[in-house]
Amino acid sequence: MLLGPRGTPVRVRVMFDQGSEVSSITEAMAQLLGLAKCRERIALTGIGVSRAGTVRATTQVSLQSYSDTSFHLEIQALILSRLPSQLPSRKPTDFNPALFGDIKLADPHWLEPDSIDIILGVDVNGQVLCSGLRRFPPKQSIAQDTVFGGVISGSLYSDAPRRAAPTFSITLKAMHCILDDGLQEMLQRFWAMEEVTPPIKKLKSEDEAFDQLYLDKHSRNGEGPYTVHFPLKTQPPPYSIETLRVALSSLLNIHRRFFRDPQLA
Incomplete structure (x- = not known):
């Protein structure tokens, strides 16, 4: 759950991204909670060293566990106009969710395609991951225990359709986001050069x-x-x-x- 400035809890969908150096939140969710924004100019780089855009604002996000309300965490998150449209991209038809029947999941509806509200990067993963890792064959799905409950990762779809029909089209999502320190440093130097320093008036x-x-x-x-x-x-x-x-x-x-x-x- 996310907490607004007045302490109002809002249940959101969170994704853990081990390939991201930073955490992110959608613009819509930041406006819904009325979170205070801090103006920034941060360049982002994605997979293949491709430019992923420029972040113009960050905010302070307050996280609380739905299953354990005593857990509370403050993080700094980038405000992005949008995150991955839906995860999973489609509901798997040949996956048996009963494999995880004895695990208290953070999201009981994790197999239903839905939008992502916030991404937690490696900057905070160490504070929310708990000991406890289970593997489930044959697709080698993994259940990881966290302060929010169990989270599932791994393959959900069968490769049979792609082997049977080479022209079968499928959309894959890969998450990876890092800060472009070089470009950020150049921007800071540019703004420092353009900044007008007021004359210092020395008084008696x-x-x-x-x-x-x-x-x-x-x-x-x-x-x-x-x-x-x-x-x-x-x-x-x-x-x-x-x-x-x-x-x-x-x-x-x-x-x-x-x-x-x-x-x-």
């Missing part, structure tokens, strides 16, 4: 003190206008001794003129 110590005084002392009265304390200096300036000498000298000169000419006084 007095200006910084006035700015801090405004931040600490300004307020707004009940009528609307702002009230700001008038800045007062508590210490005389460092050049006050020099100015004092000049002022005393000027005062003495005036006294001498008054003494010489009493009419001026």
Whole structure:
């Protein structure tokens, strides 16, 4: 299950992908849960070193086990417009699901074709896989125990149709996704070059003190206008001794003129 920001659980279909370095979630599911998005530009590479597109956002996903509600896991997932359309691609007709009758499966309807909501990559597989692996001949299907319950992997379809009819058409899905670190590094360097750095304005110590005084002392009265304390200096300036000498000298000169000419006084 996935948990939304308000703790609302939504049951989803999860696929484990051992060939993916990252986990992914569909855009539709992220919008349904109202998950917060973080803008990114991440290039993806698929099988054959083919470009698989560019991810423009990631999100934080909260996972909870349907069978064990005490299990809780937070993961970072890429938001993709779509994941594999349906898995399995068609319902197998010659597969006996009774082989797994004694296993508590994570998805009791795993044989029914349905859409995938989230892919868990190797970045989190180690936190959800449990000890317990069983093989089932003749197709060598594997049941792996996880915190969500048993998950099935392996071949589900017979090769007989393809051997009998060479022109038989079948669609195969292969999952593999890695981060293209080289392209990602180039994009980061490009954006760093294009980023405009605002000029650094260096203030005098007095200006910084006035700015801090405004931040600490300004307020707004009940009528609307702002009230700001008038800045007062508590210490005389460092050049006050020099100015004092000049002022005393000027005062003495005036006294001498008054003494010489009493009419001026």
